[in-house]
Amino acid sequence: MKTRADSGRKRKARSGNAAGRRGPLRPPLAKARPSPPRRELPAAEAVSETPGDVTDRGEKLHKVLAQAGLGSRRAMEARILAGEVTVNGRVATVGDRVTAGDQIRVGGQVVRRQAAEQAPRVLIYHKPEGEIVSNDDPQGRPTVFEKLPPARGAKWLAIGRLDFNTSGLLIFTTSGELANRMMHPRFEVEREYAVRVLGNMHPAALDALRAGVRLEDGVARFERLEEEGGEGANRWFRVLLKEGRNRIVRRLFESQGLTVSRLMRVRFGAVALPPQLKRGQFIELTRGDVERLTAWAALPGQPLTEMIPSAAAARNRPRRSSAPR
Numbered sequence: 001m002k003t004r005a006d007s008g009r010k011r012k013a014r015s016g017n018a019a020g021r022r023g024p025l026r027p028p029l030a031k032a033r034p035s036p037p038r039r040e041l042p043a044a045e046a047v048s049e050t051p052g053d054v055t056d057r058g059e060k061l062h063k064v065l066a067q068a069g070l071g072s073r074r075a076m077e078a079r080i081l082a083g084e085v086t087v088n089g090r091v092a093t094v095g096d097r098v099t100a101g102d103q104i105r106v107g108g109q110v111v112r113r114q115a116a117e118q119a120p121r122v123l124i125y126h127k128p129e130g131e132i133v134s135n136d137d138p139q140g141r142p143t144v145f146e147k148l149p150p151a152r153g154a155k156w157l158a159i160g161r162l163d164f165n166t167s168g169l170l171i172f173t174t175s176g177e178l179a180n181r182m183m184h185p186r187f188e189v190e191r192e193y194a195v196r197v198l199g200n201m202h203p204a205a206l207d208a209l210r211a212g213v214r215l216e217d218g219v220a221r222f223e224r225l226e227e228e229g230g231e232g233a234n235r236w237f238r239v240l241l242k243e244g245r246n247r248i249v250r251r252l253f254e255s256q257g258l259t260v261s262r263l264m265r266v267r268f269g270a271v272a273l274p275p276q277l278k279r280g281q282f283i284e285l286t287r288g289d290v291e292r293l294t295a296w297a298a299l300p301g302q303p304l305t306e307m308i309p310s311a312a313a314a315r316n317r318p319r320r321s322s323a324p325r
Contacts, residue, residue, distance in 0.1 A: 058099035061085070061092055065104070066176025068111050069120075069154035073180055079106060112153060119290045120175030123148065123156070124271065124309065127170045128279035133161040144170060147280065149319075159183055160191070160244050160268055168193070168265035169273040181297040182269055188242040188301075190223070192267035193249055195237045196230070198259045205256040213255045220248055234261060270296045272307040281318035285309055 065076040065085070077094055079085055085092040086105045098104060104111040127133075131142045141164070148156050154174035159182045162170060173179055182189055212221035220243070228236035239249060250260045266273050270293060277283060285293065289309050296302065309316075 058097040058102070061087065061096040061098050061104070062094070063177070064098055065106065065111065066180065069151065069157060069174040069176060070106060070111070071155070071157065072176055072183075076176070119287050119294070120173050120178055121151070121154070122175075122178070122285040122290050122293060123172040123282050124274070124277065124285065125170045125172060125282040126273060126277045126279050127162055127167055129165050129167050132164055133158050133170065147282065148172060149284075160265075162265060163247055163250075166263045166265065167279065168263075169268055169271065170265075171268055171271055175294075178294060178297055183244065185243060189269040190267070191241050191244060191265060191269075193239050193241075194228075194262075194264045194266050195239055195249060195253070195260055196262035197235050197237060197253055198233055198261045199235075199257075201227075201235060201237075201256070201258065205258070208256065209252055213252065215248075215251055215255065217245060220245065220252055222252065267307075270304055270308050274309060277318050283309065283316050283318050286316075 062073050062076040062080060065071070065079075066073045070076060071079075076085075080092050080094050080096075083091050084107050087096060087098055087102050089103075092104075125144060125147065127144055131144050131147075133144050135143065135145050137143055144158070145156060151174055156172045156174065157176060157179045159171040159173060159179050162168065171182070181187060206225060206227075209222050210225050212219045220241075222239045223242055224238075224240040226238045228238055230236045241248060249263055253260050274283070285308065292310075293308050296308075
């Protein structure tokens with residue numbers, strides 16, 4: 001006689017088999033439990049949108065340069081220190097403020113400030129393996145920037161990097177402010193990956209990766225680590241981190257004697273990789289989605305109620321740029 005317990009075990013087995021056949025591209029992980037309260041930043045570390053950066057004397061110079069799409073705030077401070085930036089013909093210093101009437105030059109070129117009402121541009125690109133996230137590679141390898149459309153008077157900034165052998169979601173924007181909000185460690189923006197690992201994982205190794213292991217650059221751990229099944233010697237996992245250290249996912253698994261055979265980023269903060277976006281293709285977010293992303297990035301700890309791009313925007317025809325001539 002079949003009991004309810006027998007039926008439950010069969011349903012669980014069928015569910016496990018389905019997970020084993022599941023590919024890396026599926027909806028992002030649902031939160032199993034609320035995240036711990038975010039650490040309040042000391043006043044000296046907090047990023048202020050208006051009172052700290054905008055006064056009657058204007059905005060901070062390095063912020064204006066970042067908003068113009070020339071690079072991150074830190075990179076702009078470095079260029080100011082190097083003497084590459086002038087304001088009204090005078091060599092600028094870190095901490096200078098500028099107004100709309102000031103003429104700013106970087107490397108001799110006049111900077112065109114982005115109008116306050118003009119929304120930044122944001123691209124979603126499905127990076128394949130075999131491309132490097134850099135404008136210049138001494139080894140001559142293909143770069144992701146070769147595939148992007150012209151930025152029209154601005155510069156594409158990559159939000160986060162993926163190594164040469166990692167595929168998946170890359171976000172590009174013309175806004176240094178948005179890039180800083182998404183990448184800076186203080187904001188702890190989530191990164192989600194689909195990982196295929198060669199070999200079986202011992203339960204003790206899973207516990208260690210969730211609790212934290214010491215790497216050469218400090219302790220690291222997965223915020224979440226879920227088994228996704230697999231076939232043969234390969235096993236799929238879905239992992240979540242709140243940092244972007246170099247090769248962090250691979251190094252965490254290697255600390256347990258396991259080799260990552262495939263790694264794919266499927267989500268970065270509120271942005272998810274659309275399943276229909278093939279490798280080497282990109283889509284540009286609609287103005288509405290850019291506004292939603294900008295609003296979310298201003299408060300990155302808020303819950304994710306809907307992924308970006310929206311369902312309608314994700315159905316836009318993806319584009320593949322031709323190789324440069």
